[in-house]
Amino acid sequence: MVDAVKMEKVIFEHSVSGRRATVQAPAVAADFSDLPSALLREDKPLLPETSELQVVRHYTRLSQKNFSIDTQFYPLGSCTMKYNPRACNTLAMLPNFLARHPLAPASHSQGFLACMHDLQEILQEVTGMKGVSLTPMAGAQGEFAGVAMIMAYHRQRGDMERNEIIVPDAAHGTNPATAVMCGCVVKEIPTGPDGDVDVEALKAVVGPNTAGIMLTNPSTVGVFERKIEEISKIVHEAGGLLYYDGANLNAILGKVRPGDMGFDVIHMNLHKTFSTPHGGGGPGSGAVGVSERLVPFMPMPHVLKEGDRYRYVTEADVPDSIGRLSGWAGNAGVNLRAYIYARLLGRDGMHRVAEFAALNANYLQARLSAAGFDLAYPDRRASHEFIVTLKRQAKDIGLTATDIAKRLLDKCFHAPTIYFPLLLTSCLLIETTENEAKEDLDAFVEAMIEILREAEADIEMIKGAPYTQPVRRLDDVKAARELDVVWPN
């Protein structure tokens, strides 16, 4: 790392009172003398006073402190760090798309609305659902829409008691958090030793209060839920509905459709399976698909096609909708990127996604296993991801998942997921995606083998990693205890 990048200060340290980038702002000085002075601001807000070059250089340097898909192999489990095609960004940022106000009349928005409509249809087809709404702004909001639809369905049938949502212990944290936001009670069920849901435990919790179950398939431990049809039957017979957490859709795209597995509602993370960027934390898009019985409840607005004209639905079209989840129509620009990606892939490309994601994952799993790493589920196929457990190394030489994660950074690989799933301790959840070439997977295996050797020779050295990054391991306890979250003004 170049020192200038490593040492880059906080933007406020570049600030000099009175300096400014003049051409970006109006030429006329500010004047609010016609507004009541009691309502005006007296202090100067803490915004940098810098030149354009200083700003450009500062944020360019900050960018260089990041790992990213464009610069490193990023095998982050459950996150589907695929290549974000540049064409998707370039075309979604065409001036007319950017300049469209969300309330521009449909008569002047046919191009944009056509894209959204086509995307709805494509997503409907690949998931086997009967309706799609693109408005949820990320996976968790898609989950919210899904559970809210499930509740609205029960309530409309006069089924007032159903308020329990069943969630496997392997589920992502957003699942139980969402159920609670929807006013439900969470019933957790365990995962069996083979990674599948414990069906007996499921039978024991279903009943007249069951509103539904939230399932991820392949689950978050990286294996396909083989008893899905039995689970579907048990829950449906108890009067509950099935929710599909589509965060792992990349594993089955073009192979199996959630609709065919019996799911009533699904959210997709378009920022995973459809290659829209993660942007250092977002934005995403959590489009939802529904079965026939939930179509009337879909969140507003979605696009209708009437003859050859497109328009958004209004409240009058969908009186039973759970309503709006955002000011307008969700993350439209993200959906546009997903649409462009879908058109580049096309039908054949869709079929290839899961095939090559799974080929890469199973190849990497086989190689790491042969290299002496223990698999959490050695008898199972990997889906698009898999788990390496470090229980043995932790016990023998004190090598933890965090240690490997940090040392991998020194070897120019982003770390796999280590904080999740919570039910397994000291594990690496590794997801490769279909975009990675064999030689990059091989290089990753070599790095893992090297780290194991290094750890056996000198565990203290590993505990000190990383050494090559802008900072070394950070003091999280201090960060939480002595809260420093804003620069002093």
Next chain:
Amino acid sequence: MPFIPHTETEIRSMLDTIGVNELEAIFDEIPDDLRCGQLEGVPEGLTEYEVTRLLHQRAAEDQALSCFAGAGAYDHHIPAAVWEITTRGEFYSAYTPYQAEASQGTLQLIYEYQSMMASLTGMDISNASLYDGASALAEAVLMAVRANRKSKSRKLLVAGTVNPTYRKVTNVIVHNQNISLDEVPFDNASGTTVTAALEAHAGEDYAALVIQQPNFFGSLEAVDEMTDWAHANGMLVVAVANPMTLAALKAPGQWGEKGADIACGEGQPLGVPMSSGGPYYGFMCCKQPLARQMPGRIVGRTVDLDGNPGFALTLQAREQHIRRSKATSNICTNQGLCVTASTIYMSLLGPEGLARVASASHKNMNALLAAIKDIDGVSVAHAGPSFHEALITLSKPAAVVIEQMANLGFLAGVSVSEDYPQYENALLVCTTETKNDADIAAYATALNTVLNGEAA
């Protein structure tokens, strides 16, 4: 095969390593009867050139209109550097900064963003973003209910001048938890909340009062009096603010004696394109005592093993990946890239530049109202100052005017009579710094033509 690098030879050798004969064998755990068919509903793949052509055609259908609409999405100039840097791969294609050492760029940027937002709003702490302005209000409502332990009602008071869409979205998100909003009526003549309407609720149990400034009509509320009234009645104060206007207007943290407790709103005016309504981002800031009730990610400054400063996500015990069903919110992925754009935007504009944007937007509204107020069939609905939006009523239905104005190249405004039936044919208009005198004159001419025929 799009985006798949494998050669036939590599596929063979990888299958050998796995110990299977063909690709299909990897899917042998999936029951046969579940395997899907051809996906006929998905069109054939296109080359990048073909997709480019298609998208250019689609974009060309949506002729850009000269924008005089706001209502939560604003047509500001975005400096070229903002998205040039924001879409650098290192920002664009990075994940959430969980591995702090490899994410110092994103983390430091968020820390800088938090600092700027906290200062603009006059608060102690900011999160790293929520989805958008509307859903940020929903989160603020949930937060206020958690934070105001003395209140048992699960009810909030909301000024009727708060963006009606925000109120609808909030209701959708909070009603399942038996939380409800009671609306405070406003004065039709001034378009602002009057103290008498609040007094009707004196002594009642509400978790918080929600105030928008400038309000949905662009009018300025008596925020000091309203804040003090709410505090005197045991309520917290949730401020909904447009951050661009905070370069000029009193920060929510300074409203009244003690200041608002939570400030939230739409970050879009700060360097994010209108883009059909998203992606934008919701911001949320609060006073220190409420920090642990805050939803969303927060970045803190700390030190590394060598004692050098560095940045990391902090207070994570509030979040779903740690607390699961007891988290402050279900939010995980947020709107990070838009925050990246806003941080660069605010740095380029600085305090003076942002004040100039606010001032020019406001002055253009004064100029617009002066240019259209004498047109036959136009009345300005509210007395008193407008910031950069205002409500006008028309002699023809707003929807018809919007359609005809669009044919003349203008987005005339936003029709609001559905939400405010007391105003007939009402149009909410907006100006930003991007308009000049000629644009405003052209708008006035077009509006006159639409309302009064060719003989303008």
